[in-house]
Amino acid sequence: MKSEKNLSVVVIGGGTGMPVLLRGLKDLPVDLTALVTVADxxxxxxxxxxxxxxxxxxxxxxxxxxxxxxxxxxxxxxxxxxxxxxxxxxxxxxxxxxxxxxxxxxxxxxxxxxxxxxxxxxxRILPISNDNMSLHARMTDGSVVSGESQIPLAHKQIEQVYLSPQPVHPLPDAVQAIRDADLVVVSPGSLYTSIMPNLIIPQIDKALGQTSARVVYVCNVMTQEGETDGYTAADHVQAIHRHIGDDCIDSVVVHNEPIRQQVREIYAEENATPVIYDIDRLLAMGLQVIENDIIDPSKTALRHDTHKIAKLLYSMIRDE
Known part of the structure; x- marks a missing residue:
């Protein structure tokens, strides 16, 4: 078991998913660093x-x-x-x-x-970069959509996202935080517009592949219209692999309880459906799959339970 004084947790992300994780983690005995997207x-x-x-x-x-x-x-x-x-x-x-x-x-x-x-x-809160950057998406039909807020509105299948102007410079402290961490958490959130803009920045992708920390991805519970329509959990991970390589994610956390019908109907109005957790495919990718009930049942809008997910993540390093 590692000394609690030395546990360092880095969370990467943005959007609505990241703050939920951080609220729970801030009350635990860890050195916490948040690396946050600036592409909105x-x-x-x-x-x-x-x-x-x-x-x-x-x-x-x-x-x-x-x-x-x-x-x-x-x-x-x-x-x-x-x-x-x-x-x-x-x-x-x-x-x-x-x-x-x-x-x-x-x-x-x-x-x-x-x-x-x-x-x-x-x-500690660090922007992933000090640069004023813009996000672009190349779609499977060859078209390009520019602007983080415009990408989901195109309602097309996303092939690749990239940033401009190049080169984009990562914050040096952000790169070092990943290298020094005991645990790196890629938060849930809009896959292509909140999460990927962090991961694709040069040196950030390399640091994720080279860190001795366990890198865990907390998968979304619902698909998102215009970004991840029809995506399974493995599709989410495969998108990350397609952008930064397949040696960056070690573990994936998935919710393993059914979504209430009332909640499904609300999300159906936004053309969102529960993410299917295709465990066999995730295992075939060489990932450790961590299944748990990690949703806050008191909320109509699906949110990860801040305390459940924080305790689960903390246990991953506390017990090593």
């Missing part, structure tokens, strides 16, 4: 990117909120989205604060660090 270009985030030439703040904002131990009212203020005002409508207060702090410090990472200090964040 929709809404408030997109407007700030265009106007200030900064990396996308939206996913960073949600991770700060997840890891903060600040007073609830202060977090409500941080997450507040303006509904009125010609120029303020749609903007999140947290996004504006990140933009302001980036301007004050002259650096996006320093801005994150200062706001993290003010909001008493547990753990």
């Amino acid at each position: 270009d929709g809404g408030s985030t997109g407007r700030l990117r265009d106007e200030m030439g900064m990396p996308a703040p939206g996913d960073i904002r949600n991770v700060i909120a997840a890891l903060s131990d600040a007073e609830p009212m202060l977090l409500d203020l941080f997450q507040h989205r303006f509904q009125a005002g010609k120029d303020l409508t749609g903007h999140s207060m947290g996004n504006l604060l990140l933009a302001a702090m980036t301007s004050v410090t002259g650096n996006f990472l320093m801005g994150i660090q200062e706001i993290s200090r003010v909001l008493n964040v547990k753990g």
Whole structure:
């Protein structure tokens, strides 16, 4: 069993899935680092990117909120989205604060660090890159769709995603965090638009293949229209392999209980269906498959249970 003082957990991702994992992990005795996507270009985030030439703040904002131990009212203020005002409508207060702090410090990472200090964040939050990047998808029909927010709207099968302008530079601390980790977790989330933009950055992909840490992918529970229509669990992993090679993922975590019919019907309206966990195919890929009931049954929207998944992930390194 490893010493608890030395356990280092790195979580890679973005979107709605990553904060759920982090809320549970922050209460465990680990050194926690979140590597967060900055490829978002929709809404408030997109407007700030265009106007200030900064990396996308939206996913960073949600991770700060997840890891903060600040007073609830202060977090409500941080997450507040303006509904009125010609120029303020749609903007999140947290996004504006990140933009302001980036301007004050002259650096996006320093801005994150200062706001993290003010909001008493547990753990370390790193953008996967300090670059202002754009995501593109090449579809199986040969067409190219540009912009993270536009890719799912094309309703086409995605062959490959890539970033511009090249070269994209990873944050050196992000690369080192992966190399030094005891456990690296690829979070659930939009596979091509929240997860893949992190993994395909040069040096990040190599670090995942070379780290001595176990790399575990927490698979999505439902498919996503415009990204993973009809995907099984093995299809999710195969997409990762197609982008960064087949030596990067060691284990995959899947939910092994049926999804309630009421929930299925709600998601059916979004053309989303439960991900089929084709265990034999996952095993044939050389993966360790970890099956468990990891969904929060109290929520209508399917979410991983923050405490269940945190305990499961922690047990993977605690017992080694």
